[in-house]
Amino acid sequence: xxxxxxxxxxGYAPLPKRLRPWVxxxxxxxxxxxxGFAVVLATKQQDPGPGEWDLxxxxxxxxxxxxxxxxxxxxxxxxxxxLARAVLLVSEFKFGAQDRTQPFAGQAVRLQGxxxxxxxxxxxxxxxxxxxxxxxxxxxPNPEPTLAPTREPLGPCTLQGEIADSKCxxxxxxPGFGKTHRxxxxxxxxxGITPIFVTRDAQRNATLYVLTDLVGQPVNEAVLPFxxxxxxxxxxxxxxxxxxxxxxxxGKIMRx
Amino acid sequence: MSHGYVAVQWNRHKRMYxxxxxxxxxxxxxxxxxxxxLTHRPPEDVAPLAVIAMRSTSTCAFLMLHAILSIGPLxxxxxxxxxxLYNRRHFGVATFCVGLAHGLLATLFYHGMGNGxxxxxxxxxxxxxxxxxxxxxxxxxxxxxxxxFLMAATSHDFWLKNLGPGVWKALHxxxxxAYGLLVMHVALGALQSETNxxxxxxxxxxxxxxxxxxxxxxxxxxxxxxxxxxxxxxxEVGDFExxxxxxxxxxxxxxxxxxxxxxxxxxxxxxxxxxxxxxxPLGEGRVIDGCLTCPWHGYQYLAxxxxxxxxxxxxxxxxxxxxxxxxxxxxPTPLPPGTPVEPASVSRSHARA
Numbered sequence: 355x356x357x358x359x360x361x362x363x364x365g366y367a368p369l370p371k372r373l374r375p376w377v378x379x380x381x382x383x384x385x386x387x388x389x390g391f392a393v394v395l396a397t398k399q400q401d402p403g404p405g406e407w408d409l410x411x412x413x414x415x416x417x418x419x420x421x422x423x424x425x426x427x428x429x430x431x432x433x434x435x436x437l438a439r440a441v442l443l444v445s446e447f448k449f450g451a452q453d454r455t456q457p458f459a460g461q462a463v464r465l466q467g468x469x470x471x472x473x474x475x476x477x478x479x480x481x482x483x484x485x486x487x488x489x490x491x492x493x494x495p496n497p498e499p500t501l502a503p504t505r506e507p508l509g510p511c512t513l514q515g516e517i518a519d520s521k522c523x524x525x526x527x528x529p530g531f532g533k534t535h536r537x538x539x540x541x542x543x544x545x546g547i548t549p550i551f552v553t554r555d556a557q558r559n560a561t562l563y564v565l566t567d568l569v570g571q572p573v574n575e576a577v578l579p580f581x582x583x584x585x586x587x588x589x590x591x592x593x594x595x596x597x598x599x600x601x602x603x604x605g606k607i608m609r610x
Numbered sequence: 611m612s613h614g615y616v617a618v619q620w621n622r623h624k625r626m627y628x629x630x631x632x633x634x635x636x637x638x639x640x641x642x643x644x645x646x647x648l649t650h651r652p653p654e655d656v657a658p659l660a661v662i663a664m665r666s667t668s669t670c671a672f673l674m675l676h677a678i679l680s681i682g683p684l685x686x687x688x689x690x691x692x693x694x695l696y697n698r699r700h701f702g703v704a705t706f707c708v709g710l711a712h713g714l715l716a717t718l719f720y721h722g723m724g725n726g727x728x729x730x731x732x733x734x735x736x737x738x739x740x741x742x743x744x745x746x747x748x749x750x751x752x753x754x755x756x757x758x759f760l761m762a763a764t765s766h767d768f769w770l771k772n773l774g775p776g777v778w779k780a781l782h783x784x785x786x787x788a789y790g791l792l793v794m795h796v797a798l799g800a801l802q803s804e805t806n807x808x809x810x811x812x813x814x815x816x817x818x819x820x821x822x823x824x825x826x827x828x829x830x831x832x833x834x835x836x837x838x839x840x841x842x843x844x845x846e847v848g849d850f851e852x853x854x855x856x857x858x859x860x861x862x863x864x865x866x867x868x869x870x871x872x873x874x875x876x877x878x879x880x881x882x883x884x885x886x887x888x889x890x891p892l893g894e895g896r897v898i899d900g901c902l903t904c905p906w907h908g909y910q911y912l913a914x915x916x917x918x919x920x921x922x923x924x925x926x927x928x929x930x931x932x933x934x935x936x937x938x939x940x941x942p943t944p945l946p947p948g949t950p951v952e953p954a955s956v957s958r959s960h961a962r963a
Contacts, residue, residue: 360689362896364908365623365696376690381630388634388673391812392641395669397649398808404651448724527719528658532803537735537748541724579737583744 405472405525412466412481415441416490418502419463423572424548424564425455427465427478428503428595438503440597442477442548442564444470444521448538450546451480452572454487462490472525475562479521503595513600514586514610515553517565517577519543523550536582543574543581551587551600563591563600576604584610615768627697631704635670642666664715665800671709672796672816675789678702679820683827685906689894692905699765702785706755706762713755716748747799754791757784770887779889793817835862844932844939847871850956851936853878858902860893863942868893869929871940872902872913877953879913880929880940886947887924917948 361372369377417429417438424442431439443451443465466486470477480486519542522530529535531552543549549572551563567573568590589602618624646662678701684691721735722728732752738744761782763769770778796813838861839846845863853859853873860883862868868883870893881902883893890906897903901910901919910918916928925948930941933954945951 362689362903362905363692363696364898364903365693366621366908367898369623369693373690373693377693380694384630384634384677385637388638388670389641391669391673392638392666393645394808395812396642396645396666398804398806399646399650399665400804400806401650528661529803533744533747534799534803535720537731537746538720540735541721541726541731545725583738 400529403472403528403530405470405528405530407468407470407479407525409468412468414464414466415478416462416464417441419443419455419458419461419487420503421452421455421459423452423566423570425451425459426594426597427463438595439476440503440595442520442524442597444477444479444547446479446482448521448542448545448547450548450574452546454480458487458489464488464490470521470525472523472530473560475524477520477524503597506593508591508593508598510589511591511600512586512588513551513553513563514584515551516584517543517581517607518550518552519581520548520550520562520564523552523562531582533582539581540578544578546572546574549574549577549581561598563598566599566601568601568603570601573602573604577607580607580609586610615766617766623693624697624700627693628700631701635674635704635708638670638673639663639666642669660715660719664712664719667708667712667715668800671705671712672792674701674705674708675785675792676816676820678705679785679789680823683823686827686891687823687830689905695906696908702758703762703765706758709755709758713751716751720748742798743802745798747795750791750795750798754788754795757788757791761785761788767887775886775889789820834860835868838862840864841939843941843943845869845942847878847938847940849936850878850933850938853938856897858893858895860891861940866942866944867927869940869942870895870902871931871938872897874900874913874953876956877914878931878933878938878955879951879953880931881911881913881916882926882928882944882947884926885909885924886926892926914953915948915950916945 361370363370363373415427415429417427420426420428427441427443428438429441443455445451445454465478465480466483467481468479470479516531518531519539521542522535522538524530527535527538531539549565551565553561565573565577567576586608587600587602588606589600592599592601643662643666678698681691681694681698685695717728717732721731732748733746736744736746736748738746761784764773764778764781773781793813801809801813845861847859847861850873853871855873855875858870858872860868860870869880870883871878871880874897881892883891885892885904885906887904887907887909890904890909892902892904892911895903895905897913898910900912902913903910909924911924911926912919916926918924927944927947928949928951929944930951931954932939933956936956938954
């Protein structure tokens with residue numbers, strides 16, 4: 355409790371001399387303390403990861419467009435060897451690209467937009483311009499049939515991991531997974547963006563699986579209650595180009 | 611003190627206070643964003659910048675709330691902290707503004723730009739209300755921000771006057787609920803993904819600091835209260851000479867509010883210890899220009915009337931006093947606020963004797 359001899363402060367009166375050193379200390383503690391917290395908390399925060407989303411320039415890519423059930427462009431990539439490189443397609447903001455791409459399904463196309471990528475897996479965000487998708491008579495030196503991915507069944511499997519939205523996970527948001535990102539992932543998947551299942555090995559390296567139901571249809575609405583939670587799924591695995599597809603029964607997703 | 615209303619009754623102290631307040635906020639956010647860009651991968655697009663800004667503003671607002679909650683008990687423990695308390699309302703409004711920036715960014719980037727209503731999405735995007743680990747922590751943050759908004763919006767003396775000090779104070783005590791909600795918001799949100807123990811340690815330290823300061827201030831006040839001796843309707847305050855001229859001694863009656871017994875020369879008067887403005891401890895004030903002056907915001911009262919000097923209109927309860935020999939007594943029955951009471955006088959007491 356204050357003593358009678360303590361300095362007495364009144365805001366509208368001059369600052370008592372004995373309080374001046376205290377006020378100076380408060381200012382120093384305030385500024386140095388904040389600076390210290392800023393440096394420590396910024397340094398120690400979670401690494402946002404290596405995802406890329408290059409909005410600086412619009413680019414064009416060509417390939418074979420498939421929409422079964424999600425839009426994917428299969429392109430030639432020497433790094434992918436014999437497998438066609440699968441590039442998931444998405445619209446701007448939190449919307450899928452099914453409606454825009456469906457009229458061009460099965461055709462060779464040229465797309466305008468921006469690349470998104472993380473960990474070697476790519477995605478392409480279609481520009482909002484009306485001519486962002488252009489049908490091509492062929493794919494130049496690369497005949498179309500070699501791009502058509504074969505469906506390679508890999509059998510039933512049980513996997514543990516997390517359901518995420520492909521756009522954020524592949525580079526738009528950092529981080530693009532986990533509980534803090536859950537609401538964003540729900541909005542993205544609800545908006546038609548391809549839902550993916552993400553598993554991680556002991557070194558935290560991720561493997562992605564495009565999720566469909568057992569008859570190969572979208573599962574966007576059905577998986578919403580399980581997004582960004584640790585879950586276990588059972589399903590049939592299939593490879594198309596360099597992309598894994600996992601056909602699941604959404605009713606049998608189990609929380610872990 | 612309140613006579614007419616203006617947006618802010620600026621004076622040099624308030625300007626200095628706000629200048630250092632804003633400097634600190636800017637410094638923190640610039641440093642946080644700058645250090646993040648230097649120590650982490652530089653972003654190529656707007657989304658990661660928004661996430662960095664979200665983290666910067668959230669941690670800044672949370673730190674500011676800790677500072678605000680510390681000022682009250684620190685000022686109770688030592689009058690040296692009184693300059694921090696004087697303009698605390700501006701600190702609160704600034705905290706709300708920084709928290710609002712975080713809330714807007716998070717709502718826009720996490721709940722917005724999609725096929726649903728972003729505000730509604732805060733409540734519906736995650737429906738795991740049945741799980742502690744998966745609980746939609748954003749709802750807790752929004753509720754806390756709502757409380758901070760109410761406090762910021764009613765921080766002006768206009769609302770203090772019209773709501774009444776009791777309601778106003780009760781409303782502003784919700785800051786502790788807001789703090790609790792934000793602790794849970796952080797614990798169930800950011801701390802679930804931030805793996806570095808520095809974040810857990812910082813929040814734990816903050817919690818212990820805030821709770822510890824309040825417990826310490828409460829304990830010290832409890833110790834100071836003591837148990838006054840009662841003589842019929844009168845409570846013995848103590849020896850007249852032990853009350854320093856121009857100061858007050860606080861006594862705690864068995865029932866009711868604390869009483870400030872003020873000495874002015876050879877006279878003593880008694881009035882409520884609770885300032886009509888924001889409930890500040892009048893008994894820890896000083897007599898300035900013939901008025902007992904509250905240590906929180908400088909509100910003044912004529913001690914023998916419990917009234918602010920004209921044209922001001924604040925009133926507090928007054929009490930009867932008497933002096934027998936050198937012993938000072940006070941009748942703990944409060945008189946209506948602003949009731950004039952003739953001060954007890956040592957010389958008169960001696961004359962009677």
